[in-house]
Amino acid sequence: MAATARERQFLDPAVVARLGTLELKARTIVEGFLAGLHRSPFKGFSVEFAEYRQYMPGDDLSTIDWKVYARSDRHYVKKFEEETNLDCHVIIDVSGSMGYGSRGVTKHEYAQCLAASLGYLMNRQRDAVGLTAFDERVVATLPASSRAGHLRAFLLTLDRLRLGSETDVSKPLHQLAESLTKRGMVVLISDLLDDPERVVRGLRHFQFRGTDVIVFQILDPDELEFPFERAARFEDMETGDEVRAVPVVVRQQYLKAMRGLIDRYRRDLGGCGIDYHLLSTADPLELGLLSYLSTRGRSL
């Protein structure tokens, strides 16, 4: 029940997808998300002083300003505003397979919203945020920055992304890993319908360079459940190859293969310390933000 209640306060991705601009979508998601947090577990990690407050039982003793105590014989604790120099790179997959959507929102739209929300949140936390889009090669790049107005450029770039052709996750990852000069954080948003071994190898490249990695695998509920009934000709959205199949016959094998793929990512990525999150396009986008914030907390 608790989970249900929590989910209720989140926004339906399909509803978000109908909102006007990407900026509006991002703001709606993030503000709503932040407003929903009763007590931010992330506040206090900033180094910029914000205010004093009288000590209350339960406050961390390390936050007591002993100088003020010496002057006033009262216990006050310092409060700081969040401040960081973390470079965050959002890497978004725009291959053809991301165009699939069955519940009013495609994986691409979902990924766009998630990336926009993350960018918005990062900007709000004054992290430098960059963007890289790829299909089988890098199709768009926006260097990380925390300057004022960068968020608009980020969202504009994100909004202009169009679906490309086939997926090759590893190549752009290697390319981007080589170009990073400063350790930071990389967020990969993709359906990861690629060779797991090559994908993991590409992500580990970031780790070698001291970069934290968060992976969001975005899949459509159809891809997770394969609910088709009628025999159909399934056309690959990237290659155009056709496979005729009777769903009732192939469902179990397909689901087994899909579970195998997911388990492989979860196992291999978890094994090398990479945060892996599977998101269905039916899942609230806030779950992605939570995952991000959790990882960011560890990174600082």
Added chain:
Amino acid sequence: MSFLSPLFLLGAMTAAIPIALHLLHREPEVRVRFAAVKLLRHAPVEDARRRRLREWLLLALRVAALVLVAFAFARPFFATSAAGGSGRVTVIALDTSLSLSAPGQFARAKALAREAIGRAPAGDLVGVLTFADAAHVAATPSTDRALAVAAVEAASPGFGATHYGVALGAASQMIEGGGGSSATIVVVTDLQASGWEAAGHVAVPATSRVQVADVGAPPPNLAVTGTRLQGNRVTATVRNDGARERDAHARLTVDGRAVSEAVASIGPHQSAEIELAGARGDTASVSVDDDSGVQGDNVRFLVLGNTGLPSVLIVTTNGDLTRDAFYLQQALLAASSDEASYQVDGVPGAQVGSQDAARLQRRAAVVLSSTRGLDARGREMLAGYVRRGGGVLVTAGPDIDGDTVAEILGGAATIAPASARPAESMTRSLSPADVRHPVFQAFGSRAATLGLATFRQVVPIAGQNCQTVAQFTTGEPALIDCGVGGGRALVFASDLDNRGNDFPLHGTFVPFLHEAIRYLAGGRAQGDEYLVGDAPPGIRPVPGIASVAGPDAQAAARPIAINVDPREADLERVTEQEFQAGVDRLKEAGRVEGQLKASQQEGRQHVWQYLLLLAAAVLATESFVSTRAA
């Protein structure tokens, strides 16, 4: 390939059902653009091309199964009789019967035959046959017209009687032999009505076309159509086949000497009997003067003396009379009160067909005690014998098959099958139903002694137009008398060889048998007169007196008279329409025979069984393929 029930081929149209379903079910196929097709490939699916191939294969198998079942029900078979040629054949059947020997008739017939040859379409094979009692191929079908014309030129009229059935049958065989796909038979004839009297079992292909080239009516004719010896007088029957009354001058010649003559006035298309005295000698002839008509029928020959013993042929299972028909043989060999007896010969059923027809016809009677081994030829021989005036005594013992007897007697009498025969435990006696019947007349007041014999095994016998001559004391017919064609048959409801009864052990048996044989032989020719068409082997088929050897080496040769068939003297004609009606009957017979032959061929080949097996295999394959793909 032919079909016994071709209508079932319509069932092959059901093959359209799976085709229609296949085509109608080809609704626009659902196409799903999907991202994780790569994972789908790991599942056991097939690509579109393979699936399409499989669907076509399934469709083909289903259609094939339905077509095979339809073909199986149509009862196919491979026809072996037809030559399967592709050409057309024209057969000229030239009538060479005696009536064509009238002045000017045969010349006209030849001209018509030549004309028919000339009319035959270019490229047709043309054959020529001549016919009277029998048919002879004068020119086999070929494209050489000169050969056909030469055959016509070489033909000449004989002494035979017109027999259209023989002609059409032979022509049909020529057509089959020639391998023609379509055929025309041109019958050049004077359209004698008597030519249709005995068409026999002749089948004319239903697809053949029969044309008539009418030679025209022969000139007025006088003919001696029969002679009857009464003491020393000969009664001759003379027919006037002209439109006017004529005086017939008849002469009797005995042993080459003219002994008497007489004149009679005969009305148009009428016959008259002329008595001629002085018939003392060995052989004689009666002739009339007729210069204008057919010459061959102006004289008729006869034998005045008769030296041979009447012979009886007993048909048994093995032909060994001492084993199969001992009592019959001994009873017939026994001398009777008038010191006459019979020459008795035995023949196994299997060899009846190989008997000389003319010799068979001379038999006083045939006793049929077994039908075992009696083949179609034998049955036909016996049927022909009785139709032409022969007498048959059927002893319905355990070796007699009712169907065979019915076939021989033309259905005149029926004998119940073994399953319908009464139990052996009941005994019964014989009792004449009509003591005035020639078989029992000789018994007179002692006819009751026939009841001393005891019968254990009897067979129900019956006949629509048969007279019940004797009954058993249980009321069942014991002896029936049936007229069959020109002959006669007595059917006895038990055997006559001491197997199902003790009749042969009683004193009444020999006189009963003698009287029965005498009765059967009574209505027959004496065995010394032959028609031209039935002349014994080795004797020229021309009218006259001939000499034939006796039945064995010790017997002296005896004279026989050979005469033209009196039917030929009847010059009444049929119209072309009536002729075609006769042809249609033969065509119908041809159709029936063709169906029978087809049925027999189909029954031997069992193609339908193979087709059904194949259909089952196809269905099994279809099931296997569809299950694998499901």
